[in-house]
Each structure stands twice: as structure tokens, then as C-alpha cells.
Amino acid sequence: MNLQEYISSGIIESYCLGIASPEEAATFEEMCRLYPELAAARNEFELQLENHAFEQSATPDPAIRESLLAAIAEESVPATPVVTMAATKPVKKFSWLAAASVIALIAVSALAVTFYQKNKKLEKSTVALQAQLDSTRLQMEELARQQSMISNPNTAVVSLVSTETTAKPAANVYWDSTSTDVYLVVRNLPELPTEKQYQLWALINKQPVDLGLFDAGNRIILKMKNTQKADAFAITIEKRGNTGGPKGTLSASGKML
């Protein structure tokens, strides 16, 4: 499935309406991070959904507004009672009692504030833990995807060797002959200045066919454009957003066995 097919597969709608499965949702979120085009298509549907919901507005019960605002105001100011209580005039005759109750109140309020702060801290660390868990899960899925593709008997692996150093492969291309999917694993490609990008090509009858631009970042695996066949693969250094054929220098290449 290429990006365009994925965009129109109904996943955007099912994600936004909250009926995608947790696995579908996690994959979709990761794909949105990788492909701005997908995030833009999601945004388009979200706006459509939002406009439709605004057209379908219903008048809420006016009593709710007041009670909500009161509830919010209460939640927002946890510590003020301390000040008001301490400022009340002590009853002369039983001033020791008043003093004791003020002390008790202060103690209780201080305790309340401490608990409130502790609770806030806990909330924060829960959010942080959840975020960590989510990102770990995404990495796991990414690894699983990579694993299943590599172990697929229909997948051919091509090592692209750097034109400069022959010691380590620069990148590996995994090409699934049944789905025609192409994945790229960057092994050893130097970072480029921001105005440059790497570009992967399939060589078919000595003609280069564009398989997509990429940066030598820390992505575990990159999904490139599909190709029906290829005699060899090559990576060149091009201007960012290059269109048309290869114009830059060859960085790595490898033949299909």
C-alpha cells in the first residue's frame, strides 16, 4: 500500500472518529509524523468534521454554564482559605481555643496544599510515563514491521556500498517482490547540510527511476516508493526537494543479485 492508497483507505476517518483499533491508531500517528502529506489530509478531514459539528450545534442547558464555571473556579484556587480564616477576629474569652483552631486550620490547609502539590507532581510524572510508554510501543512496532519484512522469503536484500569507504555498507534496500514495497535502512551515511538530501533510485535498463528523497536521520527504517522491478539501486546527494532525474553526486550503489 503506498501513501496515496493509505490516505484514501478510510484510516483518516476511522482515526478521527475514534473507531480505529489501538494498533491502527498507533501506526497512523507514527505515519503522520513521517509523512506531512498524511497529516495535512488528516487536518482537512478534521476541519470538515468540525464544520459539520458546528452546523449541527444544539443549544446546551444554560444552567450548566454557571455550575461549570463555579466548579472550575473552585478547582483553580486550592490554598486561599488559610488567609481568610487567620484574619477573623479571635473571640476574647476563648482566645486559646480560637488560637488552637487557627493553628489546626493552618496545619490542615498546609497539609492540603502539600497533597495538592504532590498530586500535581504525580499527575505530571504519569503523563511523562505514558508518553514514554507510547514512544516505546511505537519503536517496538517499527521493529516488528522491520523484522517481518526482513524475514519474508519474497524480500530481496541489496547492500548499497559507499563510493568513498568500502568498509561498511552505506544502506540496505529491502525489496518485496510480491507487494513491490521498498524499504531502506540507513546504516552509514554522513549527515548533509540542510539544503541537501539523499535520493534513492532504482536502475531499470540503466535508466534511473526515483524512489524518493530522504534525510540520513535516525529513523530505523524508511518506506520508499514502490517499484515493479530493479536491476540495481543507487543513492545520490541532491538539492532538497529535487525533481526530475539525478543531478548530484553518486553516494552509494548496489546491484540486485
Place this chain on the structure above:
Amino acid sequence: MKQEITYSESELIEKLILREQEAFTYLYDHYAPALTGIIQQIIPDTETAADVLQQVFLNIWRKIGSYDAGKGRLFTWMLNIARNAAIDMVRSKSWRENQQNQPIPEDVYNLGKPVFQPDPDDTGLRKMVSQLKDDYNTLVELSYFQGYTHEELSKMLNIPLGTVKTRIRSALIQLRKILDKR
């Protein structure tokens, strides 16, 4: 004259995180009618829907720190909070006990039929869903309006999990077409 304040989405979120009550008032005034519409599509009873709306806004206020703009728009996030709260209400014991005049359907496919007949001028989501062909209508009705998971649908309707996924997606492609035409 009431002073009109408008916030951009990111400004609004920032102010909500800083616990600014004016921002919450704005959020409520701006979004409560649309969210009421969403809730009433699931719970036609206006009194119960009002209770749900109140809970939804409290949840939004409390959970705003976990909203992630990278995953979608603020409204989409709130829509899902509202939808989940409405479904929780429909599935709660107290609600079901109040619905005793509703006969329990014997055929699971009837579960997918809307519990109320929308009026012909209604162009709400539920009306659009009812325009889908039968098995698509059933799947969207059960998943979006009644909150069944893919696994539950697979068991209830006795169709493979993968088929549930692909049919839901196909149904939504059709739904999108109806929405696009409007």
C-alpha cells in the same frame, strides 16, 4: 456590549494549561453547542445529554495537559472525549434501567438499527450513517454510536477481525463521500 475575544487554537490551549478561567469560559461558549450536538446524536434525551456535557467539560479542563497537537486538532480531541463520555453513559447501569420500555433485541443485527427515527430534515452524522448500505450502517452504528471494539464486533457479528477492519474503513469512505457532497 459583550466584548468579543478570540483566541487562536494554540493560544487557547496555552491559557487553559495555565488555568486561566477566561480561557475556559471562551472554550465553553465557543464549543459547547457543537459538542452538545455530538452528544445528542448518541443520547437524544436532553437532560441526560446535559449531564454528560458537564462531565465532558470538566474532563477537558482536567486533561488539557495531555492534549497533543501533533495528533490532531483540539476539536477532534474534544469530540472523542464527548463521544466516549456519551457511550459510557449509554452503557451505564442506571441509564439501561431507565430504558426498560425498550425491548431487548434478539437479533444482533437489530442492535445496529438506530434507537430513534431521525426527522427528515436532520442532516446529522447519524442520519448520514443511516444512508449507508445495511452492513456498513450496522458496523458504523455499533462502533461509533455504541462504542463496540473491533474484537467485540467480530464476535457479535461472527465475521473475522480483518473483515471488521476493512468493512469499517470502506463504510467510512462511503460516509466521507456523503459528507463531501454536502
